[in-house]
Amino acid sequence: MRFWRLLTTSLFLLPLLLMQSVGHSRQSPILVSAAISLRRPLMEIYQLYKQQSKERHIQFNFASSGALKMQIEHGGAVDIFAPASPQYLDLLEKKGLIHLKGKRPLAANRLLLISTLVGDRGKKIASMFKGRSVQEILLDKRVKRIVVGDPRTVPVGQYAHQVFKRLKLWPQLQDKIVFANNARQVVEYLRRNEVDLGLVYATDWQRLLSHLPYREISADLYTPIEYPIGVTARGKRRGGVDHFFNFLLSPASRQIFNRYGFADGV
Numbered sequence: 001m002r003f004w005r006l007l008t009t010s011l012f013l014l015p016l017l018l019m020q021s022v023g024h025s026r027q028s029p030i031l032v033s034a035a036i037s038l039r040r041p042l043m044e045i046y047q048l049y050k051q052q053s054k055e056r057h058i059q060f061n062f063a064s065s066g067a068l069k070m071q072i073e074h075g076g077a078v079d080i081f082a083p084a085s086p087q088y089l090d091l092l093e094k095k096g097l098i099h100l101k102g103k104r105p106l107a108a109n110r111l112l113l114i115s116t117l118v119g120d121r122g123k124k125i126a127s128m129f130k131g132r133s134v135q136e137i138l139l140d141k142r143v144k145r146i147v148v149g150d151p152r153t154v155p156v157g158q159y160a161h162q163v164f165k166r167l168k169l170w171p172q173l174q175d176k177i178v179f180a181n182n183a184r185q186v187v188e189y190l191r192r193n194e195v196d197l198g199l200v201y202a203t204d205w206q207r208l209l210s211h212l213p214y215r216e217i218s219a220d221l222y223t224p225i226e227y228p229i230g231v232t233a234r235g236k237r238r239g240g241v242d243h244f245f246n247f248l249l250s251p252a253s254r255q256i257f258n259r260y261g262f263a264d265g266v
Helices: 001-017 038-053 065-073 084-093 119-128 134-139 155-166 170-177 181-190 202-208 241-248 251-259
Strands: 030-035 059-065 080-082 099-110 111-115 146-149 177-180 197-201 214-216 225-232
Touching: 001 099, 030 038, 030 065, 030 177, 030 241, 038 059, 038 099, 038 181, 038 202, 038 241, 038 251, 059 065, 065 080, 080 084, 084 202, 084 225, 111 134, 111 155, 111 181, 111 202, 134 155, 134 241, 146 155, 155 170, 155 181, 155 197, 170 177, 177 181, 181 197, 197 202, 214 241, 241 251
Parallel strands: 030 059, 030 080, 146 177, 146 197
Antiparallel strands: 080 225, 099 225, 111 197, 111 214
């Protein structure tokens, strides 16, 4: 039993040992764990950072925020953490794993309801978006499968779950729901037309799903989608971390986030 516990823990932490490496350096890299929905803007920001700075090499680990939080709790080496919900930083802060003064708002997002239905039936569904409530769309008998992130570990799924609960639809929709392991997997279900509807971030629609019709979800149906960023207790003790942390909050970085559809953090 002890062997299997050790094996499970090792496999759980394996992504941190295989973190996406960018460039090469003899110096010990700065390690950044971030929500998978931040991948493209962060990689572009890093390319700009390399042009303007001779500071340390950066390594990135992109996954669902809940999985990244658990990796940090299990001793994973992380210097900067950028989840898709403030709750993950707050929970780590209570355990002394996030530097109290190293927390800042990074970006913000919106939630959209997407339809993948095509052809004549799809045209009917697309036109159904006009003048109809989100509740009416979700309950339409032609809709058989709805993909959302797993609310246990995926923030976009938690926001979707809030929408269903505030509309008092969760009991009626449970049999239609397909759970995805992260925000990117939600997108893949939609891209492959394996579901009829899905709830995604506006930035993912803009980047990957803009050919599909959408309805924006009213902001009063879910808590604000905020991406905070924090320095871990480990990162606080390491040189160079503050330099990259501050660059992520710079006007130049904010312009890149805006171009990918993210609003400014508040």
